[in-house]
Amino acid sequence: MPYADPESDDPQELVGVELPGSEAQTREMAAAFAEEFAQLGYTRAQILALYRRAEYAGAHRAWRLLGEDQIVRVVDESLAVWGRIRRVVIDAPACGAPDPPTWVRRRS
Numbered sequence: 001m002p003y004a005d006p007e008s009d010d011p012q013e014l015v016g017v018e019l020p021g022s023e024a025q026t027r028e029m030a031a032a033f034a035e036e037f038a039q040l041g042y043t044r045a046q047i048l049a050l051y052r053r054a055e056y057a058g059a060h061r062a063w064r065l066l067g068e069d070q071i072v073r074v075v076d077e078s079l080a081v082w083g084r085i086r087r088v089v090i091d092a093p094a095c096g097a098p099d100p101p102t103w104v105r106r107r108s
Contacts, residue, residue, distance in 0.1 A: 030062035038082035
C-alpha cells in the first residue's frame with residue numbers, strides 16, 4: 001500500500017467533518033481563538049490579521065459569519081484580560097552566576 005493512497009477501510013485515515021453551529025457557538029469559538037493568541041503575546045493587529053486569512057479556517061469562518069465588528073469586540077475583550085500579561089524567557093544561568101528570581105515562595 002503506497003503512503004499517499006490509503007485503503008478505503010483504513011481506520012487511521014483522517015476524516016474531517018463540518019458541524020453546524022449557532023451564532024453563540026461561533027462567538028465562543030472566536031473568543032477561544034482570540035484568547036489563545038492573546039496568551040501567546042500576539043498584538044491586536046496580529047490577531048485581527050489571523051481572522052482575515054483564509055489559511056486559519058476556523059477563525060476566518062467566524063470572521064465571515066460574525067462580521068468585523070463582533071470579531072474586533074471579541075479580540076478587545078480577550079486582550080483586556082490577557083494582553084497585560086508579558087512572558088519573559090530566561091536562559092539558564094551561567095556557571096557560578098546567581099539563580100534568577102523565582103515566583104514560587106520556598107518553604108523553610
